[in-house]
Amino acid sequence: MDMxxxxxxxxxxxxxxxxxxxxxxxxxxxxxxxxxFSVRFKRRLDGKWIISxxxxxxxxxxxxxxxxxxxxxxxxxxxxxxxxxxxxxxxxTREAIEEVRQVLNDEFVEIEIDGETVKYGEYGxxxxxxxxx
Ligand SMILES: [Zn+2]
Ligand SMILES: [Zn+2]
Numbered sequence: 660m661d662m663x664x665x666x667x668x669x670x671x672x673x674x675x676x677x678x679x680x681x682x683x684x685x686x687x688x689x690x691x692x693x694x695x696f697s698v699r700f701k702r703r704l705d706g707k708w709i710i711s712x713x714x715x716x717x718x719x720x721x722x723x724x725x726x727x728x729x730x731x732x733x734x735x736x737x738x739x740x741x742x743x744x745x746x747x748x749x750x751x752t753r754e755a756i757e758e759v760r761q762v763l764n765d766e767f768v769e770i771e772i773d774g775e776t777v778k779y780g781e782y783g784x785x786x787x788x789x790x791x792x
Pocket of ligand 1: 683685686784
């Protein structure tokens, strides 16, 4: 995928996800310390994009802070709606395009646009890559 495609796709998209597999191992991705991390941009009605974070790890992780942190213990957690009320980071379409552009040639990064994987990322674990385990 070249830069022009990226620009066009992101301009028309409603969700963009960037996943970093540089420390990922398919056998240690849940609780073994070799996780993937993701950043999701979701377009709002006003055209700006809300950022949320994720990981393959099963440990408590705040999707607003992008940190291992138990939202249930957080003062910003709304117990009724079970949502983190930390104000999300917001970026413009230009910034979203720039974020995607920066990882376009990163072999460990996967890019998903509106559910379509437009670029695949290699796993950081060498044994996974070589099919050794
Ligand atoms: Zn592995
Ligand atoms: Zn939180």
